[in-house]
Amino acid sequence: MSEEFENALQAMRDAGYKLTPQRKEILAYLMTHETHPTAEMIYQDLKNQDKSISLATVYNTLELLLKTQLVLAIDSDMDGKRHYDYFGHPHYHAICTNCGRIVDGRNFDLSQLPNIAANETGFLIKGYEVTVEGLCPICQEKLGINN
Numbered sequence: 001m002s003e004e005f006e007n008a009l010q011a012m013r014d015a016g017y018k019l020t021p022q023r024k025e026i027l028a029y030l031m032t033h034e035t036h037p038t039a040e041m042i043y044q045d046l047k048n049q050d051k052s053i054s055l056a057t058v059y060n061t062l063e064l065l066l067k068t069q070l071v072l073a074i075d076s077d078m079d080g081k082r083h084y085d086y087f088g089h090p091h092y093h094a095i096c097t098n099c100g101r102i103v104d105g106r107n108f109d110l111s112q113l114p115n116i117a118a119n120e121t122g123f124l125i126k127g128y129e130v131t132v133e134g135l136c137p138i139c140q141e142k143l144g145i146n147n
């Protein structure tokens with residue numbers, strides 16, 4: 001078990017949540033998948049290895065993880081669904097307005113954003129999301145766009 005997973009579990013304990021096996025499974029899934037899955041996708045994948053898991057458990061666990069800020073929700077206009085993302089390492093997202101693909105962007109340091117925003121606005125910052133929109137390389141190719 002990685003140190004990062006241990007730290008994430010500790011953050012859940014600190015927030016007062018019990019670490020049931022299924023909560024751990026769902027957290028581990030998000031940490032190892034950069035696919036920005038929906039709750040249904042997580043459920044479909046996990047039920048192969050754990051027959052006792054339910055979609056309700058997945059949803060409930062995702063709600064807890066959102067509260068701990070370990071996980072970020074991305075509401076996609078493309079499919080009208082909520083996608084989930086492990087956010088232990090703050091990053092921005094590039095979303096394709098043609099196919100809906102969500103790609104992680106890690107080449108920009110967002111870690112100071114909450115502090116800067118808090119100082120500027122006086123807000124108690126509870127979360128944030130930074131998104132850029134455009135056409136992904138595959139869609140550029142498909143649509144015959146040369147840049």
Ligand SMILES: [Zn+2]
Pocket residue numbers: 096097098099100101135136137138139140
């Ligand atoms: Zn695309």
Ligand SMILES: [Zn+2]
Pocket residue numbers: 036085086091092093103104
């Ligand atoms: Zn992401």
